[in-house]
Amino acid sequence: MKACVFLLFFPIYLLAQNPTPALKITPLTGDFYVYTTYNDYKGEPVPSNSLYALTDAGAILLDTPWDTAQCQPLLDSIRARHGKEVVFCLSTHFHADRTAGLDYFKARGIRTYSSCLTLDWCRREGEPQAQFCFAKDTTFRIGNLRFETFYPGEGHAPDNIVVWFPKEKILYGGCFIKSTESTGLGNLSHANPPVWLKAVKKTKRKYRKPRHIITGHFGWQGDGLRHTQALLKKHLP
Numbered sequence: 001m002k003a004c005v006f007l008l009f010f011p012i013y014l015l016a017q018n019p020t021p022a023l024k025i026t027p028l029t030g031d032f033y034v035y036t037t038y039n040d041y042k043g044e045p046v047p048s049n050s051l052y053a054l055t056d057a058g059a060i061l062l063d064t065p066w067d068t069a070q071c072q073p074l075l076d077s078i079r080a081r082h083g084k085e086v087v088f089c090l091s092t093h094f095h096a097d098r099t100a101g102l103d104y105f106k107a108r109g110i111r112t113y114s115s116c117l118t119l120d121w122c123r124r125e126g127e128p129q130a131q132f133c134f135a136k137d138t139t140f141r142i143g144n145l146r147f148e149t150f151y152p153g154e155g156h157a158p159d160n161i162v163v164w165f166p167k168e169k170i171l172y173g174g175c176f177i178k179s180t181e182s183t184g185l186g187n188l189s190h191a192n193p194p195v196w197l198k199a200v201k202k203t204k205r206k207y208r209k210p211r212h213i214i215t216g217h218f219g220w221q222g223d224g225l226r227h228t229q230a231l232l233k234k235h236l237p
C-alpha cells in the first residue's frame with residue numbers, strides 16, 4: 001500500500017518541484033537524437049539542445065549537457081536505450097551550454113574535442129577544456145559515421161563552428177543558428193552581429209538544402225538559418 005501511495009504522489013511531487021524535465025531525448029532521424037537539458041538564464045529555465053548519434057564504434061556527442069547533473073543520466077540513457085558507450089564528444093564553442101560537461105566526460109575516458117580557437121577561449125574564460133583540438137575545418141570518421149566541422153567566422157561567439165553530416169544532410173548549428181521560435185538574438189555578450197550575418201550567408205551557400213537544422217536552443221523545426229538571417233537584419237542598423 002505504501003508503495004502505491006508513493007507511486008501516486010511521486011510524479012506530482014516532481015511536477016511541483018521541477019516543471020521542466022531534467023533531460024529530454026528526441027529522436028531526429030535514423031541514428032540521430034537531439035538531447036536537451038535545462039539551466040537557469042535570468043531566472044528562467046532555458047532549454048539547451050545537443051545531439052548524439054550512434055555509430056558501430058559507439059555513440060558520439062555534439063556538445064555536452066548544460067546541466068552537468070545530466071552527464072551521467074545521459075550516458076546511462078544511451079547505454080540503456082541502445083547498448084552503446086559514448087566514445088567521443090565535440091564542443092562547438094566555448095560557452096558553458098556547450099562545454100560544461102567536458103571534464104566529466106574526460107574523466108570517464110571519452111575523447112573530447114573542440115577547435116583550437118575554442119580551446120583558447122575556454123582557457124581564457126575558465127571554462128572546461130577539451131582534451132584534443134583541431135586547427136582548421138576537419139572531417140571526422142567515427143565507426144561508420146562521417147561528419148565535418150566548419151568555422152563560418154564569428155557569430156554568436158568568436159569561435160562558433162557548425163557540424164555537417166553529408167549523408168543525412170543534417171546541419172548542427174549550435175548557438176550560431178537561432179530557433180524559429182526565438183524572437184531575438186539572445187546572449188550577445190561575445191557576439192559579432194555584422195560578421196554573423198556574413199557567416200550565416202556563407203553557411204547557407206556551403207550547405208544547400210539541409211534536411212534538418214539543429215539550433216542551440218528551443219525548437220529546431222523550419223529554416224533556422226533563414227530565421228537567423230532575418231533576426232540579424234532586424235538587429236543591424
Ligand SMILES: [Zn+2]
Pocket residue numbers: 095097175216217
Ligand atoms: Zn547557447
